[in-house]
Amino acid sequence: NLLRVPPPQELLQPLAVPERLLLGPGPSNVPPRILAAGGRQLLGHMHPEVLQVMDEIKVGIQYAFQTQNRLTLAISGTGHCAMEAALLNLLEHSDTVLVAVNGIWGQRAVDIARRLGADVHELLKPPGEYFTPRDIEEGLAQHKPSVLFITHGESSTGVLQPLEGLGKLCHRHGCLLLVDAVASLGGAPIFMDHQEIDVLYSGSQKVLNAPPGSAPISFSERAREKMLRRKTKPLSFYLDVAWLANYWGCDGEPRRYHHTAPINTFFSLREGLAMLSEMVSGTRQAAGHRHQELLPTITTVRVPEGYNWKEITAFLMDNHAIEIAGGLGPSAGKVLRIGLMGCNSTSSNVDRVLRALRDALSRCHRSRL
Numbered sequence: 001n002l003l004r005v006p007p008p009q010e011l012l013q014p015l016a017v018p019e020r021l022l023l024g025p026g027p028s029n030v031p032p033r034i035l036a037a038g039g040r041q042l043l044g045h046m047h048p049e050v051l052q053v054m055d056e057i058k059v060g061i062q063y064a065f066q067t068q069n070r071l072t073l074a075i076s077g078t079g080h081c082a083m084e085a086a087l088l089n090l091l092e093h094s095d096t097v098l099v100a101v102n103g104i105w106g107q108r109a110v111d112i113a114r115r116l117g118a119d120v121h122e123l124l125k126p127p128g129e130y131f132t133p134r135d136i137e138e139g140l141a142q143h144k145p146s147v148l149f150i151t152h153g154e155s156s157t158g159v160l161q162p163l164e165g166l167g168k169l170c171h172r173h174g175c176l177l178l179v180d181a182v183a184s185l186g187g188a189p190i191f192m193d194h195q196e197i198d199v200l201y202s203g204s205q206k207v208l209n210a211p212p213g214s215a216p217i218s219f220s221e222r223a224r225e226k227m228l229r230r231k232t233k234p235l236s237f238y239l240d241v242a243w244l245a246n247y248w249g250c251d252g253e254p255r256r257y258h259h260t261a262p263i264n265t266f267f268s269l270r271e272g273l274a275m276l277s278e279m280v281s282g283t284r285q286a287a288g289h290r291h292q293e294l295l296p297t298i299t300t301v302r303v304p305e306g307y308n309w310k311e312i313t314a315f316l317m318d319n320h321a322i323e324i325a326g327g328l329g330p331s332a333g334k335v336l337r338i339g340l341m342g343c344n345s346t347s348s349n350v351d352r353v354l355r356a357l358r359d360a361l362s363r364c365h366r367s368r369l
């Protein structure tokens, strides 16, 4: 008998997936319409109906980003993969990049850009703060980067970065503006063309309420020109935007096979974008009343004095089937993060999580200080 590894007993049991309310920083719950889309029968990745769905995703992203960029598509990967794709297509070895770091996403961008051999400069702010146009202008003048990376919704601290004027500023300094909107898209207004953002990306698993695994991204004409001027090919074949642009029908050429797309994931993303298109006017109105520098999708609160954050999050999970998160990166151990995204953003969910938190505070251990 050559089967030295027996069939695993675990896999002979049915799949177990409990019901949970996902009020962390993402993923958020997936509504039935989007779940059903992902459960549809497969088609081939070059079938005309799939290419049609991809075209629909593209116009959905153009709407969500408020852009007319031709080079707009979804990466076959998570929002983090889109960060990697953006940096590795924009940057060549020795290119100068300035990264605005006020939380984990700037830190990650620094790490990725260094791996690419770029000349990386960090513009630092304490976690919880945002960058003013003046901070940015000083950084641009000092380092003369060809790309500035900044995070719109810093999910580790709950800060929303004001973007007004930054695109113009970058362009005056001959620099491209790259914005991470993974945690903010659909929850806070963003206007890619009007704000002169050159590269913008997001994820599927937050406000769009689709499963993780596809990531909207768009490139301005300026960004496209920089990529066309590259002397060397991007370091990844899978994430090479020239190939992806062709597969997504953005370059006017017949579409060629590049990789086998996660087709069902695209079906879900299509439905997430469709639902956003149906309801976004309400969101934009509501967003007008928020405090300007608070990320509306993720509420970040200090862990109450004397409590252990892990005990609180575990209590909510075990007793209320609600996920909320602790801190991340610079906010680790210090905060609780409560996400309200897309279909999860209802007043009944707010009531439910507040009730659960009250219960946790009265029943979790409180150390005597």
Ligand code: GLV
Binding pocket: 025, 026, 155, 156, 325, 328
């Ligand atoms: C992930 O996106 C997080 O903020 O935890």
